[in-house]
Amino acid sequence: MAHLINSDVFLAFSTYTTIVILKMMLMSPLTGYFRITRKAFQNWEDTWMAKKDPEERKKMLQTNPDVERVRRCHQNDLENIIPFVVIGLLYALTGPDLSMALLHFRVFVGSRFIHTVAYVMPLPQPSRALSWIVGMITTFSMAYRVFTTALNL
Amino acid sequence: MAHLINSDVFLAFSTYTTIVILKMMLMSPLTGYFRITRKAFQNWEDTWMAKKDPEERKKMLQTNPDVERVRRCHQNDLENIIPFVVIGLLYALTGPDLSMALLHFRVFVGSRFIHTVAYVMPLPQPSRALSWIVGMITTFSMAYRVFTTALNL
Amino acid sequence: MAHLINSDVFLAFSTYTTIVILKMMLMSPLTGYFRITRKAFQNWEDTWMAKKDPEERKKMLQTNPDVERVRRCHQNDLENIIPFVVIGLLYALTGPDLSMALLHFRVFVGSRFIHTVAYVMPLPQPSRALSWIVGMITTFSMAYRVFTTALNL
Numbered sequence: 001m002a003h004l005i006n007s008d009v010f011l012a013f014s015t016y017t018t019i020v021i022l023k024m025m026l027m028s029p030l031t032g033y034f035r036i037t038r039k040a041f042q043n044w045e046d047t048w049m050a051k052k053d054p055e056e057r058k059k060m061l062q063t064n065p066d067v068e069r070v071r072r073c074h075q076n077d078l079e080n081i082i083p084f085v086v087i088g089l090l091y092a093l094t095g096p097d098l099s100m101a102l103l104h105f106r107v108f109v110g111s112r113f114i115h116t117v118a119y120v121m122p123l124p125q126p127s128r129a130l131s132w133i134v135g136m137i138t139t140f141s142m143a144y145r146v147f148t149t150a151l152n153l
Numbered sequence: 154m155a156h157l158i159n160s161d162v163f164l165a166f167s168t169y170t171t172i173v174i175l176k177m178m179l180m181s182p183l184t185g186y187f188r189i190t191r192k193a194f195q196n197w198e199d200t201w202m203a204k205k206d207p208e209e210r211k212k213m214l215q216t217n218p219d220v221e222r223v224r225r226c227h228q229n230d231l232e233n234i235i236p237f238v239v240i241g242l243l244y245a246l247t248g249p250d251l252s253m254a255l256l257h258f259r260v261f262v263g264s265r266f267i268h269t270v271a272y273v274m275p276l277p278q279p280s281r282a283l284s285w286i287v288g289m290i291t292t293f294s295m296a297y298r299v300f301t302t303a304l305n306l
Numbered sequence: 307m308a309h310l311i312n313s314d315v316f317l318a319f320s321t322y323t324t325i326v327i328l329k330m331m332l333m334s335p336l337t338g339y340f341r342i343t344r345k346a347f348q349n350w351e352d353t354w355m356a357k358k359d360p361e362e363r364k365k366m367l368q369t370n371p372d373v374e375r376v377r378r379c380h381q382n383d384l385e386n387i388i389p390f391v392v393i394g395l396l397y398a399l400t401g402p403d404l405s406m407a408l409l410h411f412r413v414f415v416g417s418r419f420i421h422t423v424a425y426v427m428p429l430p431q432p433s434r435a436l437s438w439i440v441g442m443i444t445t446f447s448m449a450y451r452v453f454t455t456a457l458n459l
Contacts, residue, residue, distance in 0.1 A: 014243045014303040018296050021236045025289065028232060042225060048278045072348060078231060078384060079334060083327045085239050086391050090320045125354045136331065143324050150320040167396045167456040171449050174389045178442065181385060195378060201431045231384060238392050 009101045013092040016105035017085050020112055024081050027074035030120075031067060040064035073119040077112065080132070084108050084139050091142035094149040104138050111135040162254045166245040169258035170238050173265055177234050180227035183273075184220060193217035226272040230265065233285070237261055237292050244295035247302040257291050264288040315407045319398040322411035323391050326418055330387050333380035336426075337373060346370035379425040383418065386438070390414055390445050397448035400455040410444050417441040 034040075039060045041047050047057040088108075092101065111134040118128035187193075192213045194200050200210040241261075245254065264287040271281035340346075345366045347353055353363040394414075398407065417440040424434035 011303045014246075014299055017239060018243060018299050018303075021239050022293075022296055025232075025236050025292065028285075028289070043222070043275065045275050045278045045281070069349070074232065078235070079331075079380065082235060082384070082388060083331050086323060086327050090324060093320075122349065122351050125351045128351070132334075136334070139331065140328075143328055146320055146324050150317045150324075164456045167399075167452055170392060171396060171452050171456075174392050175446075175449055178386075178389050178445065181438075181442070196375070196428065198428050198431045198434070227385065231388070235388060 007092075008098045009092050009096060012098065012102055012105055013088055016109050017088065020081055020109045021085070023109075023112065023116065024074070024077040027070060027077060027116075031070045031074065034064070034067045034070050038064040038066055040067050069122070070120060073116055076115070076119070076132070080135050080139075081112060084135070084142075087139050087142045087146060090146045090150070094145055096145060104142055108135050108138040111138065160245075161251045162245050162249060165251065165255055165258055166241055169262050170241065173234050173262045174238070176262075176265065176269065177227070177230040180223060180230060180269075184223045184227065187217070187220045187223050191217040191219055193220050222275070223273060226269055229268070229272070229285070233288050233292075234265060237288070237295075240292050240295045240299065243299045243303070247298055249298060257295055261288050261291040264291065313398075314404045315398050315402060318404065318408055318411055319394055322415050323394065326387055326415045327391070329415075329418065329422065330380070330383040333376060333383060333422075337376045337380065340370070340373045340376050344370040344372055346373050375428070376426060379422055382421070382425070382438070386441050386445070387418060390441070390448075393445050393448045393452060396452045396456070400451055402451060410448055414441050414444040417444065 035046075036049075039050075040062050041060050044057070044061065047060045050056050050060060088105070091104070111131045115128060115131040115135065117123065118131055122128070188199075189202075192203075193215050194213050197210070197214065200213045203209050203213060241258070244257070264284045268281060268284040268288065270276065271284055275281070341352075342355075345356075346368050347366050350363070350367065353366045356362050356366060394411065397410070417437045421434060421437040421441065423429065424437055428434070
Protein backbone atom coordinates (compact mmCIF):
# COMPACT_ATOMS: atom_id res chain seq x y z
CA MET A 1 0.00 0.00 0.00
CA ALA A 2 2.90 2.29 0.82
CA HIS A 3 4.13 1.39 -2.64
CA LEU A 4 0.76 2.26 -4.19
CA ILE A 5 0.71 5.66 -2.53
CA ASN A 6 4.29 6.44 -3.51
CA SER A 7 3.73 5.68 -7.16
CA ASP A 8 3.63 8.99 -9.01
CA VAL A 9 1.10 7.69 -11.51
CA PHE A 10 -1.27 6.61 -8.76
CA LEU A 11 -0.86 9.97 -7.00
CA ALA A 12 -1.71 11.75 -10.25
CA PHE A 13 -4.72 9.46 -10.75
CA SER A 14 -5.92 10.23 -7.21
CA THR A 15 -5.57 13.96 -7.73
CA TYR A 16 -7.34 14.21 -11.08
CA THR A 17 -10.04 11.73 -10.08
CA THR A 18 -10.82 13.71 -6.95
CA ILE A 19 -11.00 16.95 -8.96
CA VAL A 20 -13.35 15.54 -11.57
CA ILE A 21 -15.55 13.73 -9.03
CA LEU A 22 -15.88 16.96 -7.02
CA LYS A 23 -16.85 18.78 -10.24
CA MET A 24 -19.53 16.13 -10.80
CA MET A 25 -20.79 16.43 -7.21
CA LEU A 26 -21.14 20.20 -7.60
CA MET A 27 -23.84 19.60 -10.24
CA SER A 28 -26.20 18.69 -7.36
CA PRO A 29 -26.05 22.07 -5.58
CA LEU A 30 -26.21 23.73 -9.02
CA THR A 31 -29.44 21.85 -9.73
CA GLY A 32 -30.72 22.96 -6.33
CA TYR A 33 -29.82 26.57 -7.11
CA PHE A 34 -31.75 26.47 -10.40
CA ARG A 35 -34.70 24.72 -8.72
CA ILE A 36 -34.95 27.44 -6.08
CA THR A 37 -34.44 30.44 -8.39
CA ARG A 38 -36.75 28.99 -11.09
CA LYS A 39 -39.26 27.71 -8.50
CA ALA A 40 -39.39 24.31 -10.19
CA PHE A 41 -39.58 21.25 -7.91
CA GLN A 42 -40.53 17.62 -8.31
CA ASN A 43 -41.63 16.69 -4.78
CA TRP A 44 -44.56 18.21 -2.92
CA GLU A 45 -42.55 18.34 0.36
CA ASP A 46 -39.79 20.38 -1.35
CA THR A 47 -42.14 23.35 -1.68
CA TRP A 48 -42.26 23.81 2.13
CA MET A 49 -40.32 27.07 1.80
CA ALA A 50 -43.43 28.62 0.23
CA LYS A 51 -45.43 27.78 3.32
CA LYS A 52 -48.44 29.88 2.45
CA ASP A 53 -51.27 28.51 0.38
CA PRO A 54 -51.44 25.11 -1.34
CA GLU A 55 -52.23 26.78 -4.66
CA GLU A 56 -48.88 28.51 -4.74
CA ARG A 57 -47.09 25.30 -3.77
CA LYS A 58 -48.84 23.34 -6.50
CA LYS A 59 -47.62 25.80 -9.13
CA MET A 60 -44.03 25.12 -8.03
CA LEU A 61 -44.34 21.45 -9.09
CA GLN A 62 -43.22 22.13 -12.65
CA THR A 63 -40.37 21.30 -14.99
CA ASN A 64 -38.09 24.14 -16.04
CA PRO A 65 -35.78 24.09 -19.09
CA ASP A 66 -32.79 25.48 -17.14
CA VAL A 67 -33.17 22.86 -14.42
CA GLU A 68 -33.50 20.06 -16.99
CA ARG A 69 -30.37 21.30 -18.77
CA VAL A 70 -28.27 21.07 -15.60
CA ARG A 71 -29.71 17.63 -14.88
CA ARG A 72 -28.80 16.38 -18.37
CA CYS A 73 -25.27 17.71 -17.84
CA HIS A 74 -25.09 15.85 -14.50
CA GLN A 75 -26.34 12.65 -16.18
CA ASN A 76 -23.72 13.00 -18.91
CA ASP A 77 -21.09 13.33 -16.17
CA LEU A 78 -22.27 10.07 -14.59
CA GLU A 79 -22.14 8.35 -17.98
CA ASN A 80 -18.60 9.54 -18.77
CA ILE A 81 -16.72 10.31 -15.55
CA ILE A 82 -17.44 6.97 -13.85
CA PRO A 83 -16.05 4.95 -16.81
CA PHE A 84 -12.97 7.24 -16.71
CA VAL A 85 -12.44 6.51 -13.00
CA VAL A 86 -12.79 2.73 -13.42
CA ILE A 87 -10.66 2.46 -16.57
CA GLY A 88 -8.22 5.05 -15.19
CA LEU A 89 -7.65 3.02 -12.02
CA LEU A 90 -6.87 -0.13 -14.01
CA TYR A 91 -4.71 1.93 -16.39
CA ALA A 92 -2.73 3.41 -13.48
CA LEU A 93 -2.03 -0.14 -12.28
CA THR A 94 -0.56 -1.17 -15.66
CA GLY A 95 2.49 0.98 -14.92
CA PRO A 96 2.36 3.58 -17.73
CA ASP A 97 4.90 6.40 -18.12
CA LEU A 98 4.08 9.31 -15.81
CA SER A 99 4.06 11.78 -18.72
CA MET A 100 1.63 9.66 -20.76
CA ALA A 101 -0.62 9.13 -17.73
CA LEU A 102 -0.64 12.86 -16.92
CA LEU A 103 -1.51 13.61 -20.55
CA HIS A 104 -4.54 11.29 -20.38
CA PHE A 105 -5.73 12.56 -17.01
CA ARG A 106 -5.29 16.26 -17.88
CA VAL A 107 -6.99 16.01 -21.27
CA PHE A 108 -9.94 14.11 -19.81
CA VAL A 109 -10.46 16.43 -16.83
CA GLY A 110 -10.07 19.50 -19.04
CA SER A 111 -12.56 18.14 -21.57
CA ARG A 112 -15.17 17.61 -18.84
CA PHE A 113 -14.82 21.16 -17.51
CA ILE A 114 -15.26 22.50 -21.05
CA HIS A 115 -18.22 20.14 -21.51
CA THR A 116 -19.93 21.49 -18.39
CA VAL A 117 -19.45 25.12 -19.43
CA ALA A 118 -20.61 24.34 -22.98
CA TYR A 119 -23.70 22.57 -21.65
CA VAL A 120 -24.81 24.97 -18.91
CA MET A 121 -24.09 28.31 -20.66
CA PRO A 122 -24.91 26.95 -23.36
CA LEU A 123 -22.21 27.48 -26.00
CA PRO A 124 -23.11 26.84 -29.67
CA GLN A 125 -22.45 23.36 -31.02
CA PRO A 126 -20.19 21.56 -31.84
CA SER A 127 -18.28 22.75 -28.73
CA ARG A 128 -20.14 20.39 -26.41
CA ALA A 129 -20.00 17.49 -28.87
CA LEU A 130 -16.24 17.92 -29.34
CA SER A 131 -15.48 18.10 -25.61
CA TRP A 132 -17.56 14.94 -25.10
CA ILE A 133 -15.74 13.08 -27.91
CA VAL A 134 -12.30 14.09 -26.59
CA GLY A 135 -13.22 12.62 -23.19
CA MET A 136 -14.49 9.41 -24.80
CA ILE A 137 -11.30 8.99 -26.88
CA THR A 138 -9.11 9.52 -23.79
CA THR A 139 -10.95 6.76 -21.94
CA PHE A 140 -10.82 4.43 -24.96
CA SER A 141 -7.07 5.05 -25.22
CA MET A 142 -6.57 4.01 -21.58
CA ALA A 143 -8.82 0.97 -22.09
CA TYR A 144 -6.64 -0.06 -25.05
CA ARG A 145 -3.56 -0.11 -22.82
CA VAL A 146 -5.41 -2.09 -20.13
CA PHE A 147 -6.39 -4.66 -22.78
CA THR A 148 -2.92 -5.00 -24.29
CA THR A 149 -1.34 -5.32 -20.80
CA ALA A 150 -3.86 -7.34 -18.85
CA LEU A 151 -5.96 -9.35 -21.31
CA ASN A 152 -6.98 -12.57 -19.59
CA LEU A 153 -10.36 -13.81 -20.80
CA MET B 154 -2.47 -7.34 -1.59
CA ALA B 155 -2.30 -9.35 1.61
CA HIS B 156 -1.30 -6.07 3.19
CA LEU B 157 -4.27 -4.28 1.66
CA ILE B 158 -6.70 -6.87 2.96
CA ASN B 159 -5.17 -6.85 6.44
CA SER B 160 -5.44 -3.11 6.79
CA ASP B 161 -8.30 -2.37 9.19
CA VAL B 162 -9.20 0.82 7.37
CA PHE B 163 -9.50 -1.02 4.07
CA LEU B 164 -11.60 -3.75 5.70
CA ALA B 165 -13.92 -1.09 7.11
CA PHE B 166 -14.12 0.59 3.71
CA SER B 167 -15.00 -2.74 2.08
CA THR B 168 -17.72 -3.45 4.62
CA TYR B 169 -19.45 -0.07 4.51
CA THR B 170 -19.12 0.22 0.74
CA THR B 171 -20.72 -3.19 0.25
CA ILE B 172 -23.58 -2.25 2.60
CA VAL B 173 -24.32 1.05 0.87
CA ILE B 174 -23.98 -0.41 -2.65
CA LEU B 175 -26.41 -3.21 -1.73
CA LYS B 176 -28.81 -0.58 -0.38
CA MET B 177 -28.55 1.22 -3.73
CA MET B 178 -29.11 -2.00 -5.70
CA LEU B 179 -32.27 -2.72 -3.70
CA MET B 180 -33.84 0.40 -5.22
CA SER B 181 -34.25 -1.59 -8.47
CA PRO B 182 -36.53 -4.31 -7.02
CA LEU B 183 -38.34 -1.56 -5.09
CA THR B 184 -39.02 0.24 -8.37
CA GLY B 185 -40.24 -3.04 -9.82
CA TYR B 186 -42.55 -3.58 -6.84
CA PHE B 187 -44.11 -0.12 -7.29
CA ARG B 188 -44.39 -0.64 -11.06
CA ILE B 189 -46.31 -3.90 -10.58
CA THR B 190 -48.60 -2.73 -7.75
CA ARG B 191 -49.27 0.65 -9.45
CA LYS B 192 -49.53 -0.96 -12.92
CA ALA B 193 -47.22 1.69 -14.38
CA PHE B 194 -44.69 0.52 -16.98
CA GLN B 195 -42.54 2.16 -19.63
CA ASN B 196 -42.05 -0.66 -22.15
CA TRP B 197 -44.81 -2.37 -24.11
CA GLU B 198 -43.22 -5.81 -23.59
CA ASP B 199 -43.29 -5.31 -19.78
CA THR B 200 -47.10 -5.49 -19.78
CA TRP B 201 -47.01 -9.17 -20.87
CA MET B 202 -48.35 -10.22 -17.46
CA ALA B 203 -51.71 -8.67 -18.43
CA LYS B 204 -51.89 -10.94 -21.46
CA LYS B 205 -55.51 -10.24 -22.32
CA ASP B 206 -56.49 -7.37 -24.53
CA PRO B 207 -54.20 -4.68 -25.98
CA GLU B 208 -56.44 -1.94 -24.55
CA GLU B 209 -55.68 -3.02 -20.99
CA ARG B 210 -51.97 -3.26 -21.76
CA LYS B 211 -51.91 0.21 -23.30
CA LYS B 212 -53.38 1.70 -20.12
CA MET B 213 -50.45 0.23 -18.13
CA LEU B 214 -47.98 2.40 -20.10
CA GLN B 215 -48.27 5.32 -17.72
CA THR B 216 -46.14 7.27 -15.26
CA ASN B 217 -47.03 6.98 -11.59
CA PRO B 218 -45.95 9.45 -8.87
CA ASP B 219 -44.88 6.68 -6.44
CA VAL B 220 -42.74 4.99 -9.09
CA GLU B 221 -41.14 8.30 -10.10
CA ARG B 222 -40.37 9.04 -6.44
CA VAL B 223 -38.46 5.78 -6.01
CA ARG B 224 -36.61 6.40 -9.29
CA ARG B 225 -35.54 9.88 -8.17
CA CYS B 226 -34.28 8.35 -4.91
CA HIS B 227 -32.30 5.77 -6.91
CA GLN B 228 -30.86 8.52 -9.11
CA ASN B 229 -29.82 10.51 -6.05
CA ASP B 230 -28.07 7.38 -4.75
CA LEU B 231 -26.10 7.10 -8.00
CA GLU B 232 -25.14 10.77 -7.78
CA ASN B 233 -23.94 10.53 -4.17
CA ILE B 234 -22.92 6.94 -3.35
CA ILE B 235 -20.60 6.49 -6.34
CA PRO B 236 -18.55 9.63 -5.46
CA PHE B 237 -18.37 8.30 -1.88
CA VAL B 238 -16.99 4.95 -3.09
CA VAL B 239 -14.36 6.56 -5.34
CA ILE B 240 -13.23 9.22 -2.87
CA GLY B 241 -13.51 6.72 0.01
CA LEU B 242 -11.18 4.26 -1.73
CA LEU B 243 -8.53 6.94 -2.28
CA TYR B 244 -9.07 8.17 1.30
CA ALA B 245 -8.58 4.64 2.68
CA LEU B 246 -5.24 4.47 0.83
CA THR B 247 -3.98 7.71 2.45
CA GLY B 248 -3.63 5.80 5.75
CA PRO B 249 -6.07 7.67 8.02
CA ASP B 250 -6.70 6.74 11.66
CA LEU B 251 -9.13 3.84 11.93
CA SER B 252 -11.41 5.81 14.27
CA MET B 253 -11.59 8.80 11.88
CA ALA B 254 -12.20 6.51 8.90
CA LEU B 255 -14.97 4.63 10.74
CA LEU B 256 -16.56 7.95 11.68
CA HIS B 257 -16.67 9.04 8.02
CA PHE B 258 -17.96 5.68 6.73
CA ARG B 259 -20.63 5.31 9.43
CA VAL B 260 -21.94 8.87 9.11
CA PHE B 261 -22.16 8.58 5.32
CA VAL B 262 -23.87 5.18 5.27
CA GLY B 263 -26.27 6.27 8.04
CA SER B 264 -27.12 9.48 6.19
CA ARG B 265 -28.00 7.54 3.03
CA PHE B 266 -30.33 5.15 4.87
CA ILE B 267 -32.09 8.15 6.44
CA HIS B 268 -32.20 9.82 3.01
CA THR B 269 -33.92 6.78 1.47
CA VAL B 270 -36.53 6.57 4.23
CA ALA B 271 -37.11 10.35 4.05
CA TYR B 272 -37.52 10.17 0.26
CA VAL B 273 -39.71 7.08 -0.10
CA MET B 274 -42.05 7.59 2.88
CA PRO B 275 -41.87 10.66 2.37
CA LEU B 276 -40.92 12.50 5.59
CA PRO B 277 -41.47 16.29 5.72
CA GLN B 278 -38.55 18.49 4.69
CA PRO B 279 -35.87 19.41 5.68
CA SER B 280 -35.19 15.80 6.80
CA ARG B 281 -34.23 14.67 3.28
CA ALA B 282 -32.23 17.84 2.56
CA LEU B 283 -30.27 17.49 5.80
CA SER B 284 -29.45 13.81 5.27
CA TRP B 285 -28.26 14.65 1.73
CA ILE B 286 -26.06 17.53 2.98
CA VAL B 287 -24.50 15.37 5.73
CA GLY B 288 -23.50 12.80 3.10
CA MET B 289 -22.03 15.50 0.84
CA ILE B 290 -19.99 17.01 3.70
CA THR B 291 -18.63 13.57 4.65
CA THR B 292 -17.41 12.99 1.10
CA PHE B 293 -15.94 16.51 0.86
CA SER B 294 -14.08 15.91 4.14
CA MET B 295 -12.50 12.72 2.74
CA ALA B 296 -11.64 14.52 -0.51
CA TYR B 297 -9.88 17.22 1.52
CA ARG B 298 -7.62 14.60 3.11
CA VAL B 299 -6.89 13.02 -0.30
CA PHE B 300 -5.88 16.45 -1.62
CA THR B 301 -3.64 17.35 1.31
CA THR B 302 -1.97 13.90 1.18
CA ALA B 303 -1.74 13.13 -2.51
CA LEU B 304 -1.83 16.41 -4.44
CA ASN B 305 0.20 15.93 -7.60
CA LEU B 306 -1.12 18.03 -10.49
CA MET C 307 1.42 -3.29 -7.10
CA ALA C 308 3.46 -5.73 -9.17
CA HIS C 309 1.77 -8.35 -7.01
CA LEU C 310 -1.66 -6.92 -7.77
CA ILE C 311 -1.03 -6.95 -11.50
CA ASN C 312 0.35 -10.48 -11.49
CA SER C 313 -2.64 -11.90 -9.68
CA ASP C 314 -4.68 -13.87 -12.18
CA VAL C 315 -7.95 -12.96 -10.47
CA PHE C 316 -7.15 -9.27 -10.67
CA LEU C 317 -6.15 -9.60 -14.33
CA ALA C 318 -9.47 -11.33 -15.05
CA PHE C 319 -11.33 -8.60 -13.14
CA SER C 320 -9.53 -5.91 -15.16
CA THR C 321 -10.38 -7.60 -18.44
CA TYR C 322 -14.07 -8.22 -17.81
CA THR C 323 -14.58 -4.83 -16.16
CA THR C 324 -13.03 -3.06 -19.15
CA ILE C 325 -15.25 -5.04 -21.54
CA VAL C 326 -18.47 -4.29 -19.69
CA ILE C 327 -17.59 -0.61 -19.11
CA LEU C 328 -16.84 -0.19 -22.82
CA LYS C 329 -20.21 -1.82 -23.61
CA MET C 330 -21.85 0.73 -21.29
CA MET C 331 -19.99 3.63 -22.91
CA LEU C 332 -21.17 2.54 -26.36
CA MET C 333 -24.75 3.30 -25.29
CA SER C 334 -23.87 7.01 -25.67
CA PRO C 335 -23.05 6.88 -29.41
CA LEU C 336 -26.05 4.55 -29.86
CA THR C 337 -28.28 7.20 -28.28
CA GLY C 338 -26.70 9.77 -30.60
CA TYR C 339 -27.37 7.55 -33.61
CA PHE C 340 -31.05 7.20 -32.70
CA ARG C 341 -31.31 10.95 -31.98
CA ILE C 342 -29.96 11.82 -35.43
CA THR C 343 -31.91 9.20 -37.41
CA ARG C 344 -35.16 9.90 -35.48
CA LYS C 345 -34.53 13.68 -35.45
CA ALA C 346 -35.30 13.84 -31.72
CA PHE C 347 -33.15 16.19 -29.63
CA GLN C 348 -33.41 17.79 -26.22
CA ASN C 349 -31.26 20.90 -26.64
CA TRP C 350 -31.93 23.75 -29.05
CA GLU C 351 -28.22 24.02 -29.96
CA ASP C 352 -28.16 20.32 -30.98
CA THR C 353 -30.41 21.05 -33.95
CA TRP C 354 -27.69 23.18 -35.63
CA MET C 355 -27.28 20.55 -38.37
CA ALA C 356 -30.71 21.58 -39.70
CA LYS C 357 -29.46 25.12 -40.16
CA LYS C 358 -32.38 26.31 -42.21
CA ASP C 359 -35.50 27.68 -40.61
CA PRO C 360 -36.30 27.86 -36.89
CA GLU C 361 -39.62 26.09 -37.48
CA GLU C 362 -37.85 22.93 -38.65
CA ARG C 363 -35.43 23.08 -35.72
CA LYS C 364 -38.26 23.47 -33.22
CA LYS C 365 -39.93 20.30 -34.53
CA MET C 366 -36.71 18.37 -33.79
CA LEU C 367 -37.06 19.12 -30.04
CA GLN C 368 -39.18 16.04 -29.37
CA THR C 369 -39.03 12.79 -27.47
CA ASN C 370 -38.89 9.60 -29.50
CA PRO C 371 -39.75 6.11 -28.15
CA ASP C 372 -36.64 4.49 -29.70
CA VAL C 373 -34.34 7.11 -28.18
CA GLU C 374 -36.00 6.76 -24.77
CA ARG C 375 -35.62 2.97 -24.95
CA VAL C 376 -31.85 3.22 -25.49
CA ARG C 377 -31.60 5.77 -22.69
CA ARG C 378 -33.45 3.48 -20.27
CA CYS C 379 -31.07 0.67 -21.23
CA HIS C 380 -28.10 2.97 -20.54
CA GLN C 381 -29.58 3.95 -17.18
CA ASN C 382 -30.08 0.29 -16.26
CA ASP C 383 -26.41 -0.28 -17.13
CA LEU C 384 -25.37 2.50 -14.74
CA GLU C 385 -27.56 1.01 -12.01
CA ASN C 386 -26.14 -2.50 -12.40
CA ILE C 387 -22.65 -2.38 -13.92
CA ILE C 388 -21.24 0.15 -11.45
CA PRO C 389 -22.24 -1.97 -8.42
CA PHE C 390 -20.64 -4.96 -10.18
CA VAL C 391 -17.37 -3.06 -10.65
CA VAL C 392 -17.25 -1.89 -7.01
CA ILE C 393 -18.25 -5.22 -5.45
CA GLY C 394 -16.13 -7.10 -8.01
CA LEU C 395 -13.00 -5.13 -7.08
CA LEU C 396 -13.47 -5.89 -3.38
CA TYR C 397 -14.29 -9.52 -4.26
CA ALA C 398 -11.09 -9.84 -6.32
CA LEU C 399 -9.11 -8.64 -3.29
CA THR C 400 -10.56 -11.36 -1.03
CA GLY C 401 -8.48 -13.93 -2.92
CA PRO C 402 -11.15 -16.20 -4.45
CA ASP C 403 -10.35 -19.22 -6.63
CA LEU C 404 -9.62 -18.17 -10.20
CA SER C 405 -12.27 -20.54 -11.57
CA MET C 406 -14.98 -19.19 -9.24
CA ALA C 407 -13.99 -15.60 -10.03
CA LEU C 408 -14.05 -16.24 -13.79
CA LEU C 409 -17.49 -17.86 -13.42
CA HIS C 410 -18.85 -14.74 -11.70
CA PHE C 411 -17.26 -12.30 -14.15
CA ARG C 412 -18.31 -14.25 -17.27
CA VAL C 413 -21.90 -14.80 -16.15
CA PHE C 414 -22.30 -11.12 -15.24
CA VAL C 415 -20.79 -9.74 -18.43
CA GLY C 416 -22.76 -12.22 -20.55
CA SER C 417 -26.00 -11.31 -18.78
CA ARG C 418 -25.47 -7.62 -19.52
CA PHE C 419 -24.87 -8.20 -23.23
CA ILE C 420 -28.07 -10.28 -23.39
CA HIS C 421 -29.86 -7.54 -21.41
CA THR C 422 -28.81 -4.89 -23.91
CA VAL C 423 -29.93 -6.94 -26.92
CA ALA C 424 -33.21 -7.82 -25.17
CA TYR C 425 -33.84 -4.15 -24.35
CA VAL C 426 -32.88 -2.48 -27.63
CA MET C 427 -34.36 -5.02 -30.09
CA PRO C 428 -36.67 -5.51 -28.05
CA LEU C 429 -37.06 -9.24 -27.35
CA PRO C 430 -40.29 -10.42 -25.67
CA GLN C 431 -40.29 -10.63 -21.88
CA PRO C 432 -39.18 -12.31 -19.64
CA SER C 433 -35.83 -12.38 -21.53
CA ARG C 434 -34.82 -8.93 -20.32
CA ALA C 435 -36.08 -9.55 -16.78
CA LEU C 436 -34.17 -12.84 -16.52
CA SER C 437 -30.90 -11.36 -17.80
CA TRP C 438 -31.26 -8.52 -15.27
CA ILE C 439 -31.92 -10.95 -12.40
CA VAL C 440 -28.92 -13.14 -13.31
CA GLY C 441 -26.67 -10.07 -13.16
CA MET C 442 -28.11 -9.03 -9.79
CA ILE C 443 -27.62 -12.54 -8.31
CA THR C 444 -24.00 -12.62 -9.53
CA THR C 445 -23.25 -9.32 -7.79
CA PHE C 446 -25.06 -10.44 -4.60
CA SER C 447 -23.00 -13.65 -4.60
CA MET C 448 -19.74 -11.67 -4.75
CA ALA C 449 -21.00 -9.31 -2.02
CA TYR C 450 -21.72 -12.35 0.17
CA ARG C 451 -18.07 -13.42 -0.10
CA VAL C 452 -16.85 -9.88 0.65
CA PHE C 453 -19.00 -9.86 3.79
CA THR C 454 -17.91 -13.27 5.05
CA THR C 455 -14.23 -12.42 4.41
CA ALA C 456 -13.97 -8.76 5.34
CA LEU C 457 -16.79 -7.93 7.76
CA ASN C 458 -15.57 -5.19 10.08
CA LEU C 459 -18.37 -2.90 11.22
